[in-house]
Amino acid sequence: MSEQTSNSRMVIKIAHLYPTLMCVAADRGNLFSIEMRSKWRGISVEVDPIYVKQTPDFTQYDMILFHGGADREMEIASKDIQEKAPSLREAAEAGTTFLAVCAGYQLLGHSYKPYTGGELKGASVLDLHTEGSQERYMTHMALECDLGTQGKQTLVGYENHSGRTFLGPKAKPLGKVISGWGNNGKDGHEGATYNNVFGTYLHGPLLPKNPAFTDFLIERALSRRYGKVDLAPLNDETEQAAHNAAYKLAMEFKGTVSAIEATAWSR
Numbered sequence: 001m002s003e004q005t006s007n008s009r010m011v012i013k014i015a016h017l018y019p020t021l022m023c024v025a026a027d028r029g030n031l032f033s034i035e036m037r038s039k040w041r042g043i044s045v046e047v048d049p050i051y052v053k054q055t056p057d058f059t060q061y062d063m064i065l066f067h068g069g070a071d072r073e074m075e076i077a078s079k080d081i082q083e084k085a086p087s088l089r090e091a092a093e094a095g096t097t098f099l100a101v102c103a104g105y106q107l108l109g110h111s112y113k114p115y116t117g118g119e120l121k122g123a124s125v126l127d128l129h130t131e132g133s134q135e136r137y138m139t140h141m142a143l144e145c146d147l148g149t150q151g152k153q154t155l156v157g158y159e160n161h162s163g164r165t166f167l168g169p170k171a172k173p174l175g176k177v178i179s180g181w182g183n184n185g186k187d188g189h190e191g192a193t194y195n196n197v198f199g200t201y202l203h204g205p206l207l208p209k210n211p212a213f214t215d216f217l218i219e220r221a222l223s224r225r226y227g228k229v230d231l232a233p234l235n236d237e238t239e240q241a242a243h244n245a246a247y248k249l250a251m252e253f254k255g256t257v258s259a260i261e262a263t264a265w266s267r
Contacts, residue, residue, distance in 0.1 A: 141180030
């Protein structure tokens with residue numbers, strides 16, 4: 001991959017929610033992907049880790065990342081995020097770009113009810129709720145979605161969740177499942193979107209093997225501050241090879257996903 005040179009003075013300001021508490025399945029790779037694909041184009045990235053008991057003005061950020069975690073960590077995040085929720089909702093209405101994965105996706109909804117234990121309240125950024133199940137969905141997954149300027153794209157990754165997510169009328173699916181379970185294994189949908197908020201169950205991490213989606217998020221984040229942005233193309237040979245390998249696995253495992261008994265730590 002060749003580095004792109006640019007005189008751009010653009011910057012993306014990112015809030016990384018609970019970077020140590022909520023970070024499983026290599027989800028931090030999503031941040032690395034955004035940082036590198038921006039750097040190669042001469043775009044600066046500023047990252048603020050946002051921990052428990054910290055409540056900044058989230059409208060001041062261009063992007064918010066919220067990754068996965070187990071039930072024990074979700075309990076802590078659920079309690080803490082109630083203080084952050086009003087500002088997070090304000091940011092969503094103001095057009096800030098969000099990427100939320102698995103547990104982060106669930107906690108952007110109204111609630112998550114584990115299979116055992118009490119209900120966890122979410123931030124109500126996305127119109128959805130999640131119910132825990134005794135079995136986990138575990139498989140390589142592929143979905144088809146429309147990324148606007150990027151056109152129709154196939155996203156790939158790995159899902160590993162016991163939650164069954166159901167969307168309300170104010171949320172739209174991120175995409176249509178090609179292979180895997182998706183939100184609930186019934187309606188054929190995966191993830192959710194609202195304004196510039198994007199939630200998904202795709203681990204992997206997601207972004208390094210889905211460069212078109214990464215660029216889509218970068219464009220959305222920059223456009224709020226700078227207006228329409230056209231990103232310089234990159235040599236995505238390596239990323240596309242990783243994407244193709246993940247897609248091949250998803251299709252090989254299509255219809256043969258594994259489900260195991262959910263445990264207390266799982267979401």
